[in-house]
Amino acid sequence: MSYELNEVLLSEGVIKDRVRELGRQISRDYAGKELIVIGVLKGAVIFLSDLVRCIDNSVKVKIDFLAVSSYGASTKTSGIVRIVKDIDSDIKGCEVLIVEDIMDTGLTLSYLYRLMMERQPRGLRICVLLDKPDRHQAEVNIDYCGFTIPDEFVVGYGLDYAGLWRNLPSIYIVRPSM
Numbered sequence: 525m526s527y528e529l530n531e532v533l534l535s536e537g538v539i540k541d542r543v544r545e546l547g548r549q550i551s552r553d554y555a556g557k558e559l560i561v562i563g564v565l566k567g568a569v570i571f572l573s574d575l576v577r578c579i580d581n582s583v584k585v586k587i588d589f590l591a592v593s594s595y596g597a598s599t600k601t602s603g604i605v606r607i608v609k610d611i612d613s614d615i616k617g618c619e620v621l622i623v624e625d626i627m628d629t630g631l632t633l634s635y636l637y638r639l640m641m642e643r644q645p646r647g648l649r650i651c652v653l654l655d656k657p658d659r660h661q662a663e664v665n666i667d668y669c670g671f672t673i674p675d676e677f678v679v680g681y682g683l684d685y686a687g688l689w690r691n692l693p694s695i696y697i698v699r700p701s702m
């Protein structure tokens with residue numbers, strides 16, 4: 525089955541405003557502290573790079589990345605979350621913020637939350653750009669959420685279908701082509 529781009533769900537401007545608000549909120553919450561921001565590759569890379577530039581220098585920010593994969597070239601999760609690359613930092617005793625592009629079934633974030641908690645950070649929070657509550661299969665507490673979205677497969681602003689469309693500055697719905 526092939527998929528095609530449909531309507532814009534979130535425009536570039538709407539995303540920019542919301543990311544700025546999230547950055548302000550995170551700056552207030554972590555003022556005076558050091559914070560390790562962990563981006564989940566590849567989907568979160570664009571969101572993370574905009575978000576960290578909206579966190580002011582009252583917070584001492586460090587950035588690390590891990591990579592997971594569960595969707596491959598499909599719009600359905602395989603249900604198996606695979607760590608492709610782990611973080612380089614030792615997070616024991618540190619304030620940590622996981623930054624993700626989307627919580628869909630929640631399988632990725634619930635797995636990552638448990639994995640990171642085993643490493644005994646001082647605090648662990650989660651920031652997602654998009655949340656699709658209708659699709660949750662696993663629950664995990666989201667501390668910072670950009671937008672709640674309907675049950676549609678979306679691409680753009682880092683999100684892909686089969687590796688494509690991550691570069692689009694807005695977020696679009698994709699559907700099977702007729």
Ligand SMILES: O=P(O)(O)OC[C@H]1O[C@H](OP(=O)(O)OP(=O)(O)O)[C@H](O)[C@@H]1O
Nearest residue numbers: 565566567593594595628629630631632
């Ligand atoms: O809540 P879930 O159903 O687990 O889905 C969310 C995850 O799926 C996507 O990752 P993907 O495996 O496609 O890798 P990618 O980030 O490299 O696109 C997305 O970036 C999230 O990490």
Ligand code: HPA
Nearest residue numbers: 628676677678679683684
């Ligand atoms: O809607 C989505 N778009 C892109 N990647 C995803 N991974 C989970 N859900 C999605």
